[in-house]
Amino acid sequence: MDVLERIDQQVKNNPIVIYMKGTPQFPQCGFSMRASAALQECGVPFAYVNVLQDREIFESLPRYADWPTFPQVYIDGELVGGCDITLELHANGELKKMMEAAAHKAEQVETPTS
Amino acid sequence: MNRKQRIEEALQTALSPLHLEVIDESHNHNVPEGAESHFKVVVASEAFGGQGLVGRHRLINRLLAQELGGGLHALALHTWTPEEWFEKGGVARESPQCLGGSKAG
Numbered sequence: 001m002d003v004l005e006r007i008d009q010q011v012k013n014n015p016i017v018i019y020m021k022g023t024p025q026f027p028q029c030g031f032s033m034r035a036s037a038a039l040q041e042c043g044v045p046f047a048y049v050n051v052l053q054d055r056e057i058f059e060s061l062p063r064y065a066d067w068p069t070f071p072q073v074y075i076d077g078e079l080v081g082g083c084d085i086t087l088e089l090h091a092n093g094e095l096k097k098m099m100e101a102a103a104h105k106a107e108q109v110e111t112p113t114s
Numbered sequence: 115m116n117r118k119q120r121i122e123e124a125l126q127t128a129l130s131p132l133h134l135e136v137i138d139e140s141h142n143h144n145v146p147e148g149a150e151s152h153f154k155v156v157v158a159s160e161a162f163g164g165q166g167l168v169g170r171h172r173l174i175n176r177l178l179a180q181e182l183g184g185g186l187h188a189l190a191l192h193t194w195t196p197e198e199w200f201e202k203g204g205v206a207r208e209s210p211q212c213l214g215g216s217k218a219g
Contacts, residue, residue: 021215030210031188052215068175068182069189084191085167087207 003056007064011074015102016046019061020071023050031083035071038090044099076102117150117186121178128177129159132196133204139190143212151187154209158199167193 001009010017016039022028024036039046051058051070062068065079073080075098080086089095115123121136135156140149155174162170170193175182178189190209194202 022213028213028215030213031190032215033213034210066172068179079168081168081171083210084207085171088167 015106
C-alpha cells in the first residue's frame with residue numbers, strides 16, 4: 001500500500017491518533033511528550049504512531065497534512081494541530097470534549113443497533 | 115542576517131503584527147552552539163481574524179517554509195488576534211525541554 005493511503009487509513013480508522021516522536025510511555029521529544037500527556041489526561045483511549053520507527057511516514061506525513069512538524073494530532077479524521085494547539089485546547093477543556101465525541105461516534109459506527 | 119532576523123522580517127512584512135517576539139531557544143536543546151534550530155514565535159496580528167488555530171499555524175509555516183526546509187527543526191507558535199492578545203494579558207507558555215529525539219530525525 002502507498003504510504004499516503006496508509007496514513008489516510010490510520011487517520012480515518014482511528015477516532016483519535018497522534019503521530020509523535022517516541023511513544024506516550026517513552027516520548028523522545030518534549031513537544032511530543034506534552035501533546036501525548038494532554039491526550040492521556042483526557043482519559044479517552046487513543047492510538048499513536050511512533051514516527052521515529054517508520055521513516056516513510058516520518059517523511060510523508062508533513063506533505064499529507066500540509067503541516068511540517070511533529071507531533072500531529074488527528075481527531076475524527078481531521079488534523080487538530082501540533083503541540084501548541086493541543087495544549088491550548090486542553091487548557092480550555094475542548095480537547096476532552098472533542099475526543100469523547102469522536103470516540104462515541106466511532107463506537108456507534110462499529111456497533112449499529114438493529 | 116541570522117535566522118531570528120529572517121523570521122522577524124518575514125513575519126513583520128506579511129502579518130504587520132501588533133506584537134511579535136521571535137525567541138531562539140536552541141540553547142535548551144541537544145544541538146551545537148549557533149544551530150538556530152529551535153524557535154518560539156509569539157505573534158498577535160489582525161491577519162489571524164476569522165481563522166482557526168490550524169489555519170494560523172499553516173499560514174506561519176508557509177511563510178517560514180524555507181527556514182523549515184533548511185535547518186529550523188522546531189517552531190513553537192502562539193498566535194492571537196489583537197483582541198485575544200489583550201484578553202490574555204499577553205503571556206505565552208514556556209517551551210518544553212529537549213528529550214534527545216531530534217538525532218533520530
